Amino acid sequence: MKKVLVTGGAGFVGSHLCDRLIGEGHVVICLDNLFTGSKANIGHLLGHPNFSFVERDVQQPFFAQVDWIFNLACPASPIHYQHEPVETVRTNVMGMLNMLELAKATGARILQASTSEVYGDPLEHPQKETYWGNVDPISRRGCYDEGKRCAETLCFDYHREYGVDIRVIRIFNTYGPRMAQNDGRVVSNFILQALRGEPITIYGDGSHTRSFQYVDDLVEGMLKMIQQDGFVGPVNIGNPGEFTLNELADLIIKMTGSGSETVHLPEVDHDPKRRQADITLAKTELGWEPKIKLDEGLTKTITYFKSVV
Ligand code: NAD
Ligand code: UDP
Numbered sequence: 001m002k003k004v005l006v007t008g009g010a011g012f013v014g015s016h017l018c019d020r021l022i023g024e025g026h027v028v029i030c031l032d033n034l035f036t037g038s039k040a041n042i043g044h045l046l047g048h049p050n051f052s053f054v055e056r057d058v059q060q061p062f063f064a065q066v067d068w069i070f071n072l073a074c075p076a077s078p079i080h081y082q083h084e085p086v087e088t089v090r091t092n093v094m095g096m097l098n099m100l101e102l103a104k105a106t107g108a109r110i111l112q113a114s115t116s117e118v119y120g121d122p123l124e125h126p127q128k129e130t131y132w133g134n135v136d137p138i139s140r141r142g143c144y145d146e147g148k149r150c151a152e153t154l155c156f157d158y159h160r161e162y163g164v165d166i167r168v169i170r171i172f173n174t175y176g177p178r179m180a181q182n183d184g185r186v187v188s189n190f191i192l193q194a195l196r197g198e199p200i201t202i203y204g205d206g207s208h209t210r211s212f213q214y215v216d217d218l219v220e221g222m223l224k225m226i227q228q229d230g231f232v233g234p235v236n237i238g239n240p241g242e243f244t245l246n247e248l249a250d251l252i253i254k255m256t257g258s259g260s261e262t263v264h265l266p267e268v269d270h271d272p273k274r275r276q277a278d279i280t281l282a283k284t285e286l287g288w289e290p291k292i293k294l295d296e297g298l299t300k301t302i303t304y305f306k307s308v309v
Contacts, residue, residue: 001027003065004029004067004069005028005066005068005099006029006031006072007070007095007099008031008058008071008072009030009037010030010034010041010042011036011041011072011076013076013113013171013215014030014037014070015178016216018051020219022045022050024223025050028051029053029066030042031056031058032056032073033055034055035080035087036075036080036180057091058071058073058095059091065106066106068108068111068226069102069103069109070113070222071099071110072113073091074088074091074092074095075088075144077180077183077185078184079184080183082140082144086143088147089143089146089147091147092148092150093150093151096155100154100158103165104158104164108165109166110155111167111168111222111225112151112152113169114148114152114168114169114170115144115148115170116173117141118135118145118152118170119133119272120141120272121270121272122134126240126242126277127275127277127278128280129170129278133149140269156168156232159232167232167233168232168234169225169235170233170237170238171218172210172211172237172275173186173187173210173212174218174238175187175188175214175297175301176215176304177215177301179301181305181308186245186248187252187298188305191252192305194258194260195302195306197258197259198260199261199263200253200261200262200263202262203265203267204245204268206245206264207246207273208274209244209245210243210248211240211242211275212294213239214290214292214300217292220288221288221290224287224288225237225288235281235285236278236282237277237279238290239292240276240290241293242274242275242276243294249262252298252302255295255302256302
């Protein structure tokens with residue numbers, strides 16, 4: 001049994017991680033300022049003897065004697081992080097510093113939820129961890145991409161300078177139940193539009209690609225990484241299956257039996273054109289690979305959205 005702090009625990013990924021940790025008998029403190037997360041995501045855990053919720057900003061120092069820290073606090077969707085870009089940088093940098101200080105003070109192992117966005121609009125394909133990326137620091141995505149890159153830098157400097165026990169994972173696009181309805185991410189947007197019979201909004205010509213990972217696979221990768229000795233990362237955690245947005249739209253229309261049609265809207269500024277995880281390192285070091293295929297994960301996600309719309 002471990003004492004675990006999950007920052008951003010009331011968000012989409014964080015709430016699934018809290019579920020898994022509680023299910024395995026750990027004691028969990030969920031710290032979240034509810035910027036993009038919600039109490040509804042963790043409502044079923046409130047009152048559990050091993051679960052506590054602290055409504056707090058990760059930009060404020062926090063102390064608790066814990067064994068593991070998962071640092072997820074950060075708005076993750078372009079709509080949200082671009083709405084408050086300065087806050088996004090602050091959360092990434094100040095939040096990371098606070099959590100690394102906590103790890104240093106307590107001796108806790110700390111896992112940083114980094115992102116495939118550190119690769120920017122990649123010039124190398126698929127993306128391996130050795131690729132340094134192609135990021136425009138002054139673009140609208142810069143607050144998130146550079147914030148996450150700086151957070152990785154802080155992790156590795158605390159590791160080298162103070163011996164902090166870090167783990168860094170780079171998460172590729174993840175979807176599943178409890179994605180926020182209003183955050184504009186592609187899987188939730190397309191499913192909601194299909195269920196409502198609205199046009200499916202494809203930005204650009206639909207040839208852009210992403211690799212989509214179901215949230216349970218990600219949580220399994222996070223658990224493997226925090227328990228792994230002698231390997232700090234960074235390591236890609238994603239599903240290597242690569243789909244164009246046109247393919248994703250067609251699949252969701254078919255699976256929902258929707259009468260929606262696709263519409264092509266102007267391309268988004270600095271939108272990465274191709275993204276595909278190379279997970280060779282995760283397979284070798286963690287013995288991890290995703291198990292859930294896109295149609296299986298979408299079935300579960302569509303069922304969830306049917307229950308909330
Ligand atoms: P989310 O927006 O659902 O969750 C983020 C959580 O962090 C929310 O509950 C939010 O309220 C909280 N938060 C934001 N700023 C905070 C602050 N200053 N103090 C305390 N809490 C704060 O997003 P998610 O998809 O669950 O992402 C979780 C983490 O995983 C993020 O760090 C994100 O960057 C990373 N990630 C996610 C994906 C993905 O596809 N979902 C991909 C790459 C990386
Ligand atoms: N996208 C789209 N229509 C939407 C929402 C998103 O075509 O309604 C595109 C977006 O431009 C990007 C991809 O889908 O090319 C993934 O977007 P998302 O915001 O989910 O994640 P990210 O851009 O962070 O990978």
